[in-house]
Amino acid sequence: MKYIKLNDIKPKYDINFLFSNYEEVGHGASSFIPDNTIEFIAVDMGCPGENQNSSEYDVCICTKDSNGPYDYELINKLVDVCKENNINYKLDTYPNYGSDATAALKAGMDARFALIGPGIFASHGYERTHISSIIETEKLIISYIK
Known part of the structure; x- marks a missing residue:
């Protein structure tokens, strides 16, 4: 937010x-989300491990977690934002993990959901x-909001 303001x-x-x-614990973003939200991107972490595609050198984009797939579009x-801006990324699944996006989805929020974050x-x-x-x-965050 500071970067956005300063620049x-x-x-x-x-x-x-x-x-x-x-x-x-599954209820992080289950409330306080404005009704007019159309895209919800949780920023957390991507944890590399056995049989994972994540990397501690790239931004990780989660395609699916323990609750199911995120929004394909x-x-x-x-x-596309990564490709257009030469951003190094990895796609991965996190079968033992849930995110704030999942909490909002389970709370009934009608939006498109995604999860990104640094490889940790x-x-x-x-x-x-x-x-x-x-x-x-x-x-990725800055390029996406532009």
Whole structure:
């Protein structure tokens, strides 16, 4: 948000930011979402592991988690943004994970949902990543809102 303000970036659409502390227990973004929201992108982390495609050097775009697939059109839109802006990304699934997007969906929100984030090696304790993963995630967010 600070970057957007400091660089006088004019978003194409209205943007609402929600900082949740409860995505891990399934009710993080289950309320307080404006009714006119048409796209909901959760920004969390992509944890590389066995049989995963994620990387701690790229932005990770989740196609499916433990609750099912995310919106196909929105995922493709994010991939297109990456391709058009030379953003390094990985598509992956997280079969043992849920996100704030899932919480909003389960609460009945009618929107398109996606999940992105930097590739984080390990979680819940000593998380570590490469700075390039953070930068690629920032580039995707900024390019998407333009």
